[in-house]
Amino acid sequence: MLSQILQARETVLSGEPLSYEAALGLTEIPSVEIPYLAAAANEVREKFVGNHIESCALSNIKSGNCSEDCKFCAQSGHYKTDSPVYPQISVEEIVEQAKNAETMGASEFCMVSSGWGATNDREFSVVLEAVRRISSETKLFVDCSLGFMTSEQMVQLKDAGLYRNNHNLEASRDYFEKICATHTYQDRVNHVEMVRHYGIHPCSGGILGMGETPKDRVDLAFELARIGADCVPVNILNPRAGTPLGHVAALEPMEIIRYIALYRLILPKSTIKIAGGREVNLRDLQAMAMQAGANGLILGNYLTTMGRNPARDIQMLKDLGFEVK
Ligand code: SF4
Structure with missing residues (x-):
């Protein structure tokens, strides 16, 4: 079995893409070999994206009441959750949050707004x-994540200095229809492709642990590679009470590390950013996840849940030998 890892390592380090069959094979290696897979992914990370960490702080600029029915999401208006609901905050509040994020060590700041076609004219001007x-x-x-945007909005945001736009695919094409009925997978793919078309760096990832199969996880990674996702947030489901996925059993931490490593091998040049659900799912293995090919993480709180103390994360990254801002 170790030969599969060595072969994959050699392929990717030589600049060749990992084949779909090889990736599927790596979903079946025994757990005891996952540290070797992580080490191979770490070498690939070092070669293609170096040692610099991208740390992103999130701002939930408008929360809840979303028209969509994504089954994992506490902000969907279709479910009764204890997630906060509030209208868009002001420019001053957003800028203040950004300055605080810079002080705590973030290199990126992402404004996230709930909803589909999230912004009316007044909200967009903010x-x-x-x-x-x-x-x-x-x-x-x-960066921003505003649901669906028009091409005109993309041009204006790019001119204003926007670096990235986030629009997650969330799951494989096959699995997506089980988690959302109000829009299609192709809608999401089209949006990411449009972001890229307008010269904004496309950030797109997904959520592990929603009940999908190993093949679904591999399919998502290949789709993200196909659409040219420059940054890939890897979320791990933190089940929210009141949502249809509120009782889904958690993935084992070592399984999560398997897929972080696999995503690095499939997307060698992208930023692989460990995102929501990190603390509750990986627990004491968070440092190991950062040594499995990741080169980014979300710093501070998430949209509707708390993160851990940013100073602890910065120390962890320095202890692992990463260059942090
Ligand atoms: S579109 Fe976004 S905010 Fe709305 S339910 Fe889906 S994930 Fe949540």
């Missing part, structure tokens, strides 16, 4: 102004 101000008043890369 985002635009926030992008301009954060770009000029901080050294942060500025």
Whole structure:
């Protein structure tokens, strides 16, 4: 079995893509071999994206009441959850959060708004102004995740200084229809492709642990590679009470590490960013996950749940030998 890992390592380090069959094979190696897979992925990370960590702070600029029915999401208006619901916050509040994020050590700042076609004209002008101000008043890369945007909005955001737009595929094409009925997978794919078309770095990832199969996880990674995702947030489901996935059993931490490593081998040049659900699912293996090919993480709190103390994460990254801002 170790020969499968060595073969995959050699292939990817030589600049060749990992085949779909080889990736599927790596979903079956025994758990005891996962540290070897992680080590191979770490070498690939070192070769293709180096030692620098991208740390991203999130701002939930408008929360809850979303028209969509994504079964994992505490912000969907279709479910009764204890997630906060509030209208869009002001430019001043957003800029203040960004400055705090910079102080705590973040290299990126992402404004996230709940909803599909999340912004009306007034809300969009707030985002635009926030992008301009954060770009000029901080050294942060500025990102946003606003649901579906028009091409005109993309042009304006790019001109204002937007670096990345996040729009997750969330799952494989096959599995997506089991977790969302109000829009299609192709809608999401089209949006990411449009983001790239307008010269904004496309950030797109998914969620592990929603009941999908190993093949679904591999399929998602290949789809993300196909659409050219520059940054791939790997979330791990943190089941929210009141959502249809509120009782899904958690993945084992070593299984999560298997897929972080596999995502690095499938997407050698992308930022692999460990995102929501990290603390509750990986627990004491968070440092090991960072040695399995990841080169990014979300710093601080998530959209509707708490993260851990950013200073602890920065120390962990330094202890692992990463270059942190
Ligand atoms: S579109 Fe976004 S905010 Fe709305 S339910 Fe889906 S994941 Fe949640």
